[in-house]
Amino acid sequence: MEVSLLSERHPSTPSEYVVTTPFEAYSDSPDHAEMKNANVRMNHVPQHVGPRINTSASLWRQAWALSCFPLSKHSSSSSRADDEEDIPLLEESLPRKKRHGRSRIPRYLVHSLLAFFVMLGLVQFLTLTCGIILSFFPDEYDRAASRWARTTNTATGIDTDTDITQWPTDLSRDIFPVACHSHNDYWRRVPLYSALQAGCTSVEADVWAFDSEDTLYVGHTTASLTAHRTLQSMYIEPLLRILEQQNPITPFQRFISTPSHGVFDTDPEQTLVLLIDFKTDGESTWVSVMKELEPLRERGFLTYFDGNDVIHGPITVVGTGNTPFELVISNSTYRDIFFDAPLNKLVGGDSVEEGVLSFLNFESENAFSDIPDMDSKYNITNSYYASISLNDALGFSGGLRFSKRQMELLRGQVNVAHRLGLRVRYWGLPSWPRSLRNYVWRVLVQEGVDVLNVDDLVGATKGSWRVGIFDWWWWWW
Template identity: 25%
Template structure:
């Protein structure tokens, strides 16, 4: 390759790079849910760069600290909830506000509590106070939405929530119980395991029974203002299509790049259900 041709290619690449970065930063995917987000090379940041609006972290209470990990941390672990998520979220919100082209993108941090719900929440509540300025809150009967909403799943401290007049977190409801609890200030999401709701694994055609069952519970959740998620769903585009057709709000995945491509139509959708 001669020098002149190299220079022309270099200039074209340099011109395209900023456009690509800007486009990726402005992508917002309201259906994208990063399950086990902390497994990625850059927890939180990889999800944000791909336009995800929901990220999930498993949390254990260990020696007074909230540790992010998939299994009980018997050894010293420096991956705390504050270090991996809360501090970076504060920085993200601050930087976005100063940007010439700020992105209006509310985010939800799903915290999957793996230890005792009440004990863990007590520690979590103290920590969240440090980040009140960016967190959605419930106070004296009113909900104020801000840049980041914290939703607790796993071992949920339901009894503590019902007695609080001021809090910075919400709960994840059991989707199969949707419609049974009329509370309007406790839940923001309704979830359940995919296999407990749908038997179809992505091969062949989904049964009408599965569709009707899922659509019924989605409708109940939506009537109460909850977003719907099925965790443990197969990471297949065919399954994602069916979930969206049944009005499931959040697509749960460990494969953030693949889901991003799917939701931005970089991966062709399958044919409509017959």
């Protein structure tokens, strides 16, 4: 086998070579078999991809490949074409290296994106871990409320131990009321005071009555009840102490203000709602609640209906749960316990559709101003809140956003309740993820909901409701 150069050109242009290789011509007669030579003309294109290639060595490899795969002996035209395709020529192998290098770029991008998301996941995991750890420590409201256990005697200047219900007037001088409801307030480290320190205008107490005694016990379930956690000790007596200090009799003020000042120095006319959830039988619990409220009633600290008008006081008591509506309205000349009306049944009907949407025409530009005068058994003379679970009201159980239909229902319910003079409260709001919770809070406030039912006092009263940079991942759930 010989390789000869026909013509040599510029180094960057192809050069022509002839490869002479012997082969045995095929013949039917064995006497006529002889060796012949075949000339194969090759064009060599100089290319440099990756490391520099030894041109002469590559040419010899191609010549060797041609000698190993003869094109004429025992082959047809179709098999010869297949053999030619199997020959690893230099001109075909070099571009493949280029293509292989380009195909790796998307893999690098995929790996980079995966690394980015893994890092975000780690950061989010650390954030959640830190949040769980911090949850075991008191928040700023709990710490502030705990400090009220020790006050300074203004006469002697000596620190004295006092009951936790002691609330000097000046400690509320920088607290501004916020329209939020402290859900299950008795769960907090310092019940009542933590909510007041946050500025909440509504607190909740679940009460249990037993036949053997008149005492009302406070707790979420019977397993959480203790002899010392009572409505009297946790709410009635502390509120009485607070209001007496907010309305002192001194040489400078010889008579109690009319109306009496409320718990907030920054807004003395702001009433505090005490939402009492009747957990046991309504009628028996009603008798005990009426008895427990007597100290506040005697001092004129309760909001009441006198048969014609509602006279607002520092404390407004609202009954929910098993509160019997018949007993609420039984006295037509005086009542100081108001009802938590069902928001979905304000104007009749057994569903939100029948109870609200029948009065609305959402195709009209003035849909809400066209609502006719409504006759409802729930009104300002007997009810204060109009409440319902967010899921029962709108069918919202944790989706990403309110749908158009849900927004129509929300606006209709709020408008109907306001036409009746009632304040709207939705319970069962999502608390996690925080970006969803903040979105629900923003929408409810923008649409005129009167009080937010919250568990996170700090987040509701001092935190930002904007979506954080690490809140992206909740969309995956």
